Amino acid sequence: MLTENPRWFKSSYSGSGGSCVEAAANLVATHGTVPVRDSKNPAGPVLDFPIAAFGHFVSGVKSGKFN
Numbered sequence: 001m002l003t004e005n006p007r008w009f010k011s012s013y014s015g016s017g018g019s020c021v022e023a024a025a026n027l028v029a030t031h032g033t034v035p036v037r038d039s040k041n042p043a044g045p046v047l048d049f050p051i052a053a054f055g056h057f058v059s060g061v062k063s064g065k066f067n
Contacts, residue, residue: 004026004027004030004031006024006035006046007024007025008022008023008024008042009022009023009024009025010022010039019040020038020039020040021036021037021038022036022037022038022039022042023035023036023054024036028051031048032050032051033048033049033051033054034048034049034051034054035047035048035049036048036049036054
């Protein structure tokens, strides 16, 4: 169980379409993970990604790998 509260944020590219995810980067230093959740269901499940995996995902998105 986390003793710190995640500070959730959405990308500025998310727009208002409703199909967004939120991430909490403030836990990287202390837990080595990036929690991710569905912004439409903030009380729902949270996936914790190891920082390296999340970094590879973000790099893939930026390079257009998932278009």
